Amino acid sequence: MNDASAPVLTARGVRLGFADDVVLDDIDLEVAPREFVAMVGASGVGKSTLLRAFAGLLAPQRGDVHLSTAEASASRDCSMVFQAPRLFPWRRVRANVELGLEGLGLSRDERRTRAMEPLSLVGLEELAERWPRTLSGGQQQRVGIARALAVRPRVLFMDEPFSALDALTRQRLQSELTELRQRSDAAIVFVTHDIEEAVLLADRVVVLAKPDKGAPATVRDIVTIDLPLARRREQSGFRDHVQRLEQHIGVAATPEETTS
Numbered sequence: 455m456n457d458a459s460a461p462v463l464t465a466r467g468v469r470l471g472f473a474d475d476v477v478l479d480d481i482d483l484e485v486a487p488r489e490f491v492a493m494v495g496a497s498g499v500g501k502s503t504l505l506r507a508f509a510g511l512l513a514p515q516r517g518d519v520h521l522s523t524a525e526a527s528a529s530r531d532c533s534m535v536f537q538a539p540r541l542f543p544w545r546r547v548r549a550n551v552e553l554g555l556e557g558l559g560l561s562r563d564e565r566r567t568r569a570m571e572p573l574s575l576v577g578l579e580e581l582a583e584r585w586p587r588t589l590s591g592g593q594q595q596r597v598g599i600a601r602a603l604a605v606r607p608r609v610l611f612m613d614e615p616f617s618a619l620d621a622l623t624r625q626r627l628q629s630e631l632t633e634l635r636q637r638s639d640a641a642i643v644f645v646t647h648d649i650e651e652a653v654l655l656a657d658r659v660v661v662l663a664k665p666d667k668g669a670p671a672t673v674r675d676i677v678t679i680d681l682p683l684a685r686r687r688e689q690s691g692f693r694d695h696v697q698r699l700e701q702h703i704g705v706a707a708t709p710e711e712t713t714s
């Protein structure tokens with residue numbers, strides 16, 4: 455039995471890299487059940503690499519990653535949403551969502567029923583029998599999210615899931631994700647290069663950065679976003695969090711730059 459408050463993900467002293475190239479080092483992080491953690495950092499700092507290691511797709515060179523075991527019936531420890539929805543064009547929407555459920559010991563009927571739950575969570579139950587090519591980009595990404603949720607993961611990993619969408623669709627999906635996380639039991643670890651998106655969505659934002667040029671990146675800061683959910687960019691406190699994060703990542707303009 456899992457302790458209900460025990461972390462769903464624990465990383466201790468993690469080092470990651472490719473051959474002799476160390477990309478990240480000394481990574482320590484715990485993610486609590488149902489927590490939403492965003493990871494931000496400059497391009498190439500290692501956000502996707504770390505997410506892959508968390509999901510068990512890449513072995514650490516040092517340290518370890520522990521994912522707690524899923525307890526719900528026919529569920530998985532984790533699932534992943536990518537930048538592109540990666541739907542199979544020859545399978546209808548519902549059949550795409552059922553894909554993740556194969557191999558979980560469910561009957562065909564059970565798989566069909568289970569696929570409809572997350573589709574309704576993302577507002578697509580009406581489109582269950584459509585072909586992917588007949589959906590908009592935002593709808594296709596919702597199908598990708600539904601497919602990842604169908605397995606009732608303890609942790610949902612999302613790698614820049616909205617970055618390929620137009621600005622309006624992106625905003626809509628951001629607010630939908632806030633609603634969805636309140637109705638789902640999954641913790642979410644979300645990679646983005648968009649600091650405002652991280653402040654809109656996350657309970658905590660992990661800043662990855664290199665301490666020195668050429669050195670592997672590590673966790674520079676973890677910022678708790680203590681604003682109530684259903685956030686808006688205009689609300690008080692929002693910009694303060696964005697600015698603090700920008701300074702840590704090193705994208706904030708220096709005073710000389712702003713006055714010249």
Ligand SMILES: Nc1ncnc2c1ncn2[C@@H]1O[C@H](COP(=O)(O)OP(=O)(O)OP(=O)(O)O)[C@@H](O)[C@H]1O
Nearest residue numbers: 472477495496497498499500501502503504645647
């Ligand atoms: N399979 C691989 N083999 C060798 N090097 C890799 C591999 N995957 C990633 N890297 C390197 O690891 C570093 C981190 O890449 P990663 O994609 O994790 O960064 P990122 O922070 O997600 O970047 P971005 O924001 O641009 O997507 C980069 O220098 C990249 O070139």
